[in-house]
Amino acid sequence: MERIVAAAGVAVVVILTFAACGGQPGSADTETADFRIGVVLDVGGRGDKSFNDLAYDGLVLIAEEYGGYIADDLLQVSFGNTVELKYLEPREGGQDRERLLRVLAEDGFDLLFGVGFAFIDALPRVAADFPDTHFALIDGYIPDLDADSNITCIAFAEHEGSFVVGALAGMLIEDMGEGRVGFIGAMDIPLIHRFHGGFAAGAMYANPALRDSGMIIGRYIGQDPTAFHDPRSAERIATDLYSQDVRIVYHAAGESGAGVFEAAYDARRWAMGVDFDQGRVYQSANTAQERAIGERIVTSMLKRVDIAVHRLSSQFIDAGGFLAGGCVNFGLDNGGVGYAVNEYNRDMIEPYIERLEELRARVAAGEITVPASHTGIPEWLADTF
Template structure:
């Protein structure tokens, strides 16, 4: 009987100890979900592959980096970022994308339309990974696809700076220097011509392209040469859409005390002090906004495939105004803002190609 009572007592102690132990574990497990659990501790991985010119081009790539940097500052507790530079000719774009995909990145950006074929291929091989394609178009995408094409209405922003160039010109001639001759860069040129002609139907416009391959975006020597030629032919305001080649455009224009219009980023900010006064404005192409918003959609679990478009109305394109050029464009600001509003309201429909322009 005594043994039975002892056994019962030991069993009761065992039950009590087990209950307390499991209860304690239950309390610990209850806290973990409130902190996000083990999954919540794992940061999302965001990668970006620059195009030729890379970081430091003071243009397209730098704008993409600004968006990446802003996202890291805002969501640093939720994401980790990495960026890669392609080889000089950009031949290893696809390999860099695949390296990040194999490393299980959650979102990977390709900066530039030249990434189109590579992203389409790698995204098919890694359907669980999301891709942001800047300026490229993959046909037939839907919201459930893992590619989001980030597109811009560059022609709208170029229309505004074309108007600014025509209002500023004293010679009645302005210039355009494009990087790689392609339908995309021709959108810049078309909008610029349309804006200038809207202000002055008789204005002369000189257009030149640096080349037909992607290395045209990193040839400042050629950019300088073409700009000097246009100035010699009478142009006193030159707009460039040529990536890092624009460094040569600005250098040439400033040396001749002529105005230049930058592209993508506000190019008066990184310009040398003796060049800033010759940057009339820049056509802002808010690649930073597109990159940031895409990362935000990933963090908030609202990422969608398909096509996202950024124009004047979405603050995706526009013109730069800062402490360096404020006085330069002050006399024409009211007109520029009027044109901006007309584009938003649909009163002005900016052409996208040379055929539409005609």
């Protein structure tokens, strides 16, 4: 316990920072661009310290690698004119997602990404009207696609990454000698159930004491997308969990996760972030309050949207403007999901990394099966132990 408390000033994740990119503003002549790649972000836009920022980072990687630029970008990212890159941000609520996709398609962009499962209906409609444009849906599944389709779905094995951070939570609880773990999801939907199920399974796998009923408590914020943008409700739920002897709470709640972190700080307990290296974001913030909150973030489950945007864009460019349709999965085996280790949290989790890496490798190799929902935990326990 003393070792864990002494390591409180640490946190996690890998953020790409490109504020000092070379070159001039994205004012290059689009006539000279060999490829044009666009992204329509999800609600929250740039600065969300999550999916949207990661998608932007993927664009920066493409600009740097292929000599491109991001048009109309405040950071003036420009490495040449070979690839024109552009992102658009939806209005609050995201009702204009489809319109923004159409704007870019009508403007002649070759490859378009829709960031987030909320594009599940809009993107196929637009793709049907623009058969010569290729579309990629991040974090959503569209059935009946084949290699000739002009849509590629990008799925993430959230349950696999959540299993690893759940295992870390279980190991920490074991060393603390007592306590429960908790999970807070935004919407009570299958996508978020994947985080819940993987986390619970990982905690139980690493710590047999957590297999008893009531040792892992899960809660959900709401039933509609506003649940991803409700930090006050998340804070209330987390505060309640911490009052029930929960020592570590893992969230899959988007912007609402900020409330979980504040509750962890107030209760002097621990939290785990998601998607982005949220601990490192807080620890490197300008205010002392944010840095103090960051000290309570053990790690984050990384969902590498930046890698997905970069990898598919690279394949498209390298193939001369072709990308196979269908679905692509990003999991532990190809670096699509993982957990954050950095200068802030390394001391705290270093004693567990060897075991975590062993579990990561076994899941990636298929030696450990991870349930895709918390509802499958009883069957998983019976089959595993």
